Amino acid sequence: MNAALSAIDLNYGYRANTVIEGFDLDVTPGEWLGIVGPNGSGKSTVLRMLSRLISPQQGTVAMGGECISAMSTKGIARKLTMLSQTQEAALDITVRELVRRGRNPHLNWFEECRGEHELVVDWALQVTSMAELQHRSLLALSGGERQRAWLAMCMAQSPEILLLDEPTTYLDIAHQLELMELIRRLNKEQGLTVIMVLHDLNQAARYCDRIVAVKDGAIVREGRPSEVFQVEFFRDVFGIEAKVHDDDGVPVYLPCGIANSREG
Template identity: 45%
Template sequence: MVLLYTDHLHIGYGERLIVKDLSIEIPEKRITTIIGSNGCGKSTLLKAMTRIIPHQSGSIILDGRSITKEDTKDLAKKLAILPQTPESAAGLTVGELVSFGRFPYQKGFGRLSKKDLEVINWALEVTGTIDYKYLPVDSLSGGQRQRVWIAMALAQETEMIFLDEPTTYLDMAHQLEVLELLQKLNEEQERTIVMVLHDINQASRFSDNIIALKDGQIVKSGDCEEVITHQVLKEVFHIDADIGRDPRTNKPICITYNLIKGEYENEKENHPVFSYSGSANA
């Protein structure tokens, strides 16, 4: 069942169009991952689907209703987003940060109710961060902090959780820790997860549905068998990839690859802003 979909969506910054006439479907209770090269529109699409930025034309429909017509607090009860670089939590304890997830449910002076406190503790328990509740967020490791931010998203009690590169700046063990947590939330609590990942092997391992973007348009959408192929990776990333099988999951993985020089150089010429910062990481 489709929970969210876009219809002929156009998104841009000023006169620069990033996402062009895009129609996608996000299946309910599944993990969907968006992959693609830098500047292809991944983060831009995620921000538009969560109403962080406006779209120029087309529709974004959640539960049969345009997100532009949703009240802000009502929308925050349906979806939560963990941005690529969460705002600083300087001076806050873990419990205080996670309590911000209860904002959509608060009234009056914003005091936490008994239900709020129960949900906060539940989110901390589920993410394995309950022992950090009274510790400063700044004192935690990168993987621990990322789990705390996920706990805050869980405290919103939303059907959908959006994550923009949740493994960025984490070492291999912490990346696996975060992705296994998201998989657990999907399997045990039926949360719909939508995330952007750079690592195509992680996308293959942890996703039910993958959307491969190039220049703001879909190259291929489907399960890992359909998307993690030599031809799709050639078109999306300009690489000559050797595809094998993960011995643990039997899913396709990219074993090694070479750049297809001519195509890669042309791509850089067409995208002069080719870095990992600012809007270039669209």
Template identity: 50%
Template structure:
């Protein structure tokens, strides 16, 4: 067993002739929640797709338990690693219960198609994602948020030790975003699941991550604990945004407060001076 069950070494990733990332080295801490952040088109979802074997590297390798991912049979990967991609598509007319039950396919064989363990895993996944009441409804009838929770339930039913989640809070309102991220944290703490997620919201990432990976232009700019990584300088370098970083009053984790919104020239100058004064005081 390696120190990191999942890691990338020297990855070059591309879509046809367009190179997205080059020379990436990333190690995922076991039993932790890792969140990948960065601006649009920086390569964060591309990296997650490579970690889940949805994208073949041009160069380099992804290792799972010390073995190159490309050399592991698909069914064995699916028993150890669950992936929720962006904007998945469900078969027309499929019910929520049927979709979630498909998460159990990697654990089935021709002589045992369904078991009490499968039934229990599906029921628990539906309950944890608050989709049990939707079980008999068609995916076609659901709102965007309801569909997203059903997909998360399918991933949980798969019962893997490692979960890869690409923007799992997409389409969710703020209450359901918190519910999903709390669920991710509980799975990590109570079940020991290793989680890798791509999130757009830097404050949510800082609040829920043990390990943060910040990317820009296909490279890793910084990684580590959120308290060490999230600074006003990093936010400016990665996102091109002037901000003040203060402790979250609830969790104590870094909280990014953007500079003042557009205002009349005099007001805007005063706001810039205020941000500069706070940053100078922190320095």
């Protein structure tokens, strides 16, 4: 079976500044992969290359064994979608109008979103618990509701792969957990492959099947959360001392201070 998404020897940088170098990754269909690392480590750059928002200076990204650089934009959007940290805040349209935009990759240039496409919109609104808010303006929504609305648009694309770039950053803890539980349900019930850049390491450990840690543009740790979350991991990757506890099979870390070996 081909990997859902693969990165092969990716390199990216700005002039003399190398951001990503020799990056290799295979994501299994239906897997939830978490990408973590210090600020400036290259996490978001990797995600942008995986989604073809930017092109690697060297290397290949493949989806289902096919190089995405050779695929049409619509062809990619029928299989892959991305939810960023922030969206267009001043967009004064209803939730349903936004979610309808998710059907664009499946429509011909002259075709309207109706019939079976409207049924997919109904499903996306229902599965993200946004049906009751579908006629509200995005401007009238809370931050958590707005993030769910954009996720509903992503799901209306009927994707196989969902990329997320720190989607909980500006949400309070209740809305963070609500969004993470929703994504877990989509992952388990719909078989959605999820690749997520996360800032909250304990959330990464609780929800992700596998964690990839990036530092200075390269993968430095990889494995199940219980394999990655070791004292040395926090010291070497994040420059902190930490204690790790087992919470019913989920590793939870508690930061204790700056590591003595940290540079600077």
